[in-house]
Amino acid sequence: ELEPDAARSALIRENVDRLEAAR
Numbered sequence: 001e002l003e004p005d006a007a008r009s010a011l012i013r014e015n016v017d018r019l020e021a022a023r
Helices: 004-022
Strands: none
Touching: none
16 A cells, blocks of 8 residues: 555656646
């Protein structure tokens, strides 16, 4: 089982990468 915090961090990281790429 993945830790909820770890899963959240991964999703947040992906979202941040997308926002950075959108610049």
